[in-house]
Amino acid sequence: MEDLQPFREETRQWLEAHCPASQRLPNTPEEQYWGGRRGSFASEDAQLWFERMRERGWTAPEWPTAYGGGGLTAQQGQILKEEMKRIKARTPLYSLGLWMLGPALLEYGSEEQKQQHLRAIVNGELRWCQGYSEPAAGSDLASLQTRADDQGDHFLVNGSKIWTTAADRSDWIFCLVRTDPTVKKQQGISFLLIDMATEGVSTTPIELISGESEFCQTFFDNVQVPKANLIGELNHGWSVAKALLVHERKLMAEIGGDSPRQEVPPVEAAHRYLDFIDGRIADSELRSSLVTYEMRMHAIGLTHIRSFEERAAGTKGSVGLAMKYLGTEAVKDKNELLLAIMGSQGLGWEGPGFTPEERDTTRAWAMSKAMTIAGGSSEVQLNVIAKTVLQLPQAPQAATES
Amino acid sequence: MALVLNEEQRLLAETARDFLQKNAPVSALRALRDSRDELGYDATLWQDMVELGWASVILPEEVGGLDFGFTGLGVVLQETGRTLAASPLLATAVVGASALLLGGTETQQADLLPQLAAGKLTLALALEESHHHQPYHIATRLEAEGDSFYLSGEKTFVLDGHSADTLLVVARSSGERNSREGLSVVLLPRDTPGVVIERTLMADSRNAANIRFTRVAxxxxxxxxxxGAAGQWLDKVLDRGRVALAAEMLGSVEEVFARTVAWLKERVQFGVPIGSFQALQHRAARLQTELELARSIVLQALATVDEQPEQLAVIASLAKANLNELAKLATNEAVQMHGGIGVTDELDIGFFLKRARVTLQIFGDTGFHKDRYAALRGY
Structure with a gap:
């Protein structure tokens, strides 16, 4: 294996010299930069940091330089991640284009499509959202009904998508649409890119139990979409979607370790909210819950590292599939644990009597319930593991994805 | 630190697996049990293991060791866990060897380690005095009288205690009953006058003993x-034992889970393989995710012994606590998912179930290690 030490040192020096001090502090959701036509920076430093990273192609470190990426190897990309984490550098650009659509375009897009979209993603020019689920197609995603009818020179799209994250602030949407209703449900699906400024596209925010509205329902009413926006072959969108889901699940598995919220680590919360006797938490039940949680996170952290090392060594293991399930379940556990540790002080919703941080914890707890539902529910993840890793026989009408 | 095996370690694991599947399958343990074998393991098998270098995997080359480190030892133990092979590996090659390496004088190391590497010496750590792991709760006394010492007390749950050539007895030279200060470890040949060894037959058909010492000179x-200085290194020896045992337990869990999944595909009820039922699929899939965590923990723990031994305590407790819980869950699920045949002696699953319960108690149960982990983390 090549010696990566020089790269690490060079990266460390560059980050030290170029990451503004303010961009090394924890990020609130309001301070994240998501790009797009309507995107704005929370500060001059945020803009400076973004531009410096963009110039090196480090908003998309592992993408080819031909499309504006950094051209790094997987190992170098990991080192960059580690070095950014070391100085607590903020992510310069948050983007579903970077995390999800881009990797799919690199694999399935035509050269023309790559030229059209990848650099715009790297530069944060457009904000993307995802149109997969529908009101009647959740875990059974393949039964989706939004149709794209071939009208010769364009598709005519009708239907609606749900759980479209930040659709009301996005410029384009990547969608799964039905292009052939006559064949087996997975076989009649295509992957389509739609400019949300097109006539007939509209969005409505959905209020969640956390009080937030980060998701929308998105409606398509006789929307005309150019044929050039089809990714991959007609009726082969399911393969693209599956590849993309892998990226989404990997992302969700990692969220536990890189939460944008200013959360109190459970051990710190214990010191702040619980009685100690002789250096031990007096409440034996909470002490036991805390150590169980910490051990689990320790194990999950090690498994992330192993997963990466296996990938780098080229020995493909089965670790990746387990991570979405384990990671998101652990996030829920953490939020339940924080509430238990904080007692009545962890129940604040608004107004006086609670610090903003405490109120955030309550809302984060409500929000965390979505973690094991979005991106394929825990139950669907277990179906997939049973089928692909354990190779157990298919149940009649099993809820797997292929 | 690597969480992926290197070529040398992979090769060692393959050799170990082939050797054990052929020479020490679960049926060998069954035969030892059914014949009420006095030794409790196959002496010829042990000599073959010694020839493969397994007695000396962690020993330095100067004393005839392989010097493959704990990761090397771990892959071998994982394979012994897969077939439940009974042997002096854990008590002698891990715990005994570590005690001499970490606590022994140069003379003791030069005398004993080559014998150990050559398979001419087996050891057993006589530590426990109650029915729960309490390494510092030592009442056995080592009292000085002139130039001599006298050992008196009782030990229980001494692994390989009835078969080992020499005992390593933890005794108190001074200090309060639960103190880390004032502990000594004594090398005691088994046939010394005043030593009474009583073999205990436990659920797992492996070896342990209760031992009484009456004014042993x-x-x-x-x-x-x-x-009086053993308190400085006893924990390190025990942590090595915990990590090695976790590796063995991982092998057992992998095997019992593989057998369970195979059964889910084979057993037909209601006209279909029972593995097509989602109720069972989810339980199996959850076990699979737990297994992924356990693999990472064990690899990290083994590598920590070799590369960052000063940080061993936390990961050793994580490893033992995690494998305790997983071994209990995986063996219980194995029996349940096998259904009626799972509770018959004819099937090997019962051997895994019973071995798991014994390993749970060796060097600390889950409560012990959760408490230790929390204390090390400052709460």
Missing amino acids: ITAEQVVGEV
Whole structure:
């Protein structure tokens, strides 16, 4: 294996010299930069940091330089991640284009499509959202009904998508649409890119139990979409979607370790909210819950590292599939644990009597319930593991994805 | 630190697997049990293991060791866990060897380690005095009288205690009953007058003993290292034992889970393989995710012994606590998912179930290690 030490040192020096001090502090959701036509920076430093990273192609470190990426190897990309984490550098650009659509375009897009979209993603020019689920197609995603009818020179799209994250602030949407209703449900699906400024596209925010509205329902009413926006072959969108889901699940598995919220680590919360006797938490039940949680996170952290090392060594293991399930379940556990540790002080919703941080914890707890539902529910993840890793026989009408 | 095996370690694991599947399958343990074998393991098998270098995997080359480190030892133990192979590996090659390496004088190391590597010496750590792991709760006394010492007390749950050539007895030279100060470890040949060994037959058909010492005369040369100073290294020895045992337990869990998944595909009820039922699929899939965590923990723990031994305590407790819980869950699920045949002696699953319960208690149960982990983390 090549010696990566020089790269690490060079990266460390560059980050030290170029990451503004303010961009090394924890990020609130309001301070994240998501790009797009309507995107704005929370500060001059945020803009400076973004531009410096963009110039090196480090908003998309592992993408080819031909499309504006950094051209790094997987190992170098990991080192960059580690070095950014070391100085607590903020992510310069948050983007579903970077995390999800881009990797799919690199694999399935035509050269023309790559030229059209990848650099715009790297530069944060457009904000993307995802149109997969529908009101009647959740875990059974393949039964989706939004149709794209071939009208010769364009598709005519009708239907609606749900759980479209930040659709009301996005410029384009990547969608799964039905292009052939006559064949087996997975076989009649295509992957389509739609400019949300097109006539007939509209969005409505959905209020969640956390009080937030980060998701929308998105409606398509006789929307005309150019044929050039089809990714991959007609009726082969399911393969693209599956590849993309892998990226989404990997992302969700990692969220536990890189939460944008200013959360109190459970051990710190214990010191702040619980009685100690002789250096031990007096409440034996909470002490036991805390150590169980910490051990689990320790194990999950090690498994992330192993997963990466296996990938780098080229020995493909089965670790990746387990991570979405384990990671998101652990996030829920953490939020339940924080509430238990904080007692009545962890129940604040608004107004006086609670610090903003405490109120955030309550809302984060409500929000965390979505973690094991979005991106394929825990139950669907277990179906997939049973089928692909354990190779157990298919149940009649099993809820797997292929 | 690597969480992926290198070529050398992979090769060692493959050799171990082939050897054990052929020479020490679960049926060998069944035969030892059914014949009420006096030794409790196959002496010829042990000599073959010694020839493969397994007695000396962690020993330095100067004393005839392989010097493959704990990761090397771990892959071998994982394979012994897969077939439940009974042998002196854990008590002698891990715990005994570590005690001499970490606590022994140069003379003791030069005398004993080559014998151990050559398979001419087996050891057993006589530590526990109650029915729960309490390594510092030592009442057995080592009292000085002139130039001599006298050992008196009782030990229980001494692994390989009835078969080992020499015992390593943890005794108190001074200090309060639960203190880390004032502990000594004594090398004691099994046939010394005043030593009474009573073999205990446990659920797992492996070896342990209760041992009583009545005014056993001890010379200064028999004390491992210095008198009263064993508290400085005992934890490190135990942590090595915990990590090695976790590796063995991982092998057992992998095997019992593989057998369970195979059964889910084979057994037909209601006209379909029972593995097509989602109720069972989810339980199996959840076990699979737990297994992924356990693999990462064990690899990290083994590598920590070799590369960052000063950080061993936390990961050793994580490893033992995690494998305790997983071994219990995986063996219980194995029996349940096998259904009626799972509770018959004819099937090997019962052997895994019973071995798991014994390993749970060796070097600390889950409560012990959760408490230790929390204390090390400052709460």
